[in-house]
Amino acid sequence: MSHTNSIAAPPGLPPNFVAFATGGTGEWTSIAETRQYTNAFIIQEGKILLGYKKRGFGLGKYNGFGGKVDPGETPAEAAVRELQEEAGISAPLEHTGTLVFLLDTVPWTFHIDVYSAREFTGEPIETDEMRPEWFALPSDIAGAAFVSDLPQIPYETMWADDVYWMRHLLQGIPFVGRCDFEKDGLEGEGSKIVRWWFGAPRHT
Numbered sequence: 001m002s003h004t005n006s007i008a009a010p011p012g013l014p015p016n017f018v019a020f021a022t023g024g025t026g027e028w029t030s031i032a033e034t035r036q037y038t039n040a041f042i043i044q045e046g047k048i049l050l051g052y053k054k055r056g057f058g059l060g061k062y063n064g065f066g067g068k069v070d071p072g073e074t075p076a077e078a079a080v081r082e083l084q085e086e087a088g089i090s091a092p093l094e095h096t097g098t099l100v101f102l103l104d105t106v107p108w109t110f111h112i113d114v115y116s117a118r119e120f121t122g123e124p125i126e127t128d129e130m131r132p133e134w135f136a137l138p139s140d141i142a143g144a145a146f147v148s149d150l151p152q153i154p155y156e157t158m159w160a161d162d163v164y165w166m167r168h169l170l171q172g173i174p175f176v177g178r179c180d181f182e183k184d185g186l187e188g189e190g191s192k193i194v195r196w197w198f199g200a201p202r203h204t
């Protein structure tokens, strides 16, 4: 029996959220060791800053800027540090989302605190790990601020979960989500999403 379409949040997420996207089949994979990560996004009038991952986990994908939370650090401190290390900028990051991912190719559970900011200081620079690039917000979210000469958000070159929660992030609506991934059987390190559950606070 599948529990993935359940109204109730799956294991690993707080209970007080209402589902806005669920799907897939099978039982939720049991959560073993959990490792803490961060992911940070700069969202401005009509545009979002993403980074093209040049090495390591997620190589070749666009994502926010982030990584592992170091021992002794809070997630918020790690998010600021990773944004500086990977994009060369500082920002007043605010916690916007919580994501839990399990991949059958990785023996730990990813717990990712997602942050966003509407302003930043410094100039985004390419680093050894990430190449920052601006993308246009969808016109229905950007409104009059729509930037027609920027590329659209490249979901086809991002993790498969991103399309579910990105609109919440862009609109500053808090969200939580969980996805279980399985190896896609193709050459390389590709994974496909097999179960997912995303929720927002009850009042939104």
Ligand SMILES: COc1nc(N)nc2c1ncn2[C@H]1C[C@H](O)[C@@H](COP(=O)(O)OP(=O)(O)OP(=O)(O)O)O1
Binding pocket: 037, 038, 039, 056, 057, 058, 063, 064, 065, 066, 067, 068, 101, 103, 110, 112, 159, 160, 161, 162, 181
């Ligand atoms: C599996 O689904 C994922 N989706 C999304 N959108 N983001 C993910 C997913 N899995 C991991 N992430 C994010 C979390 C982090 O922001 C990065 C991974 O961090 P990384 O392994 O690069 O951590 P660092 O500390 O920067 O690594 P180094 O030791 O190589 O510097 O991806």
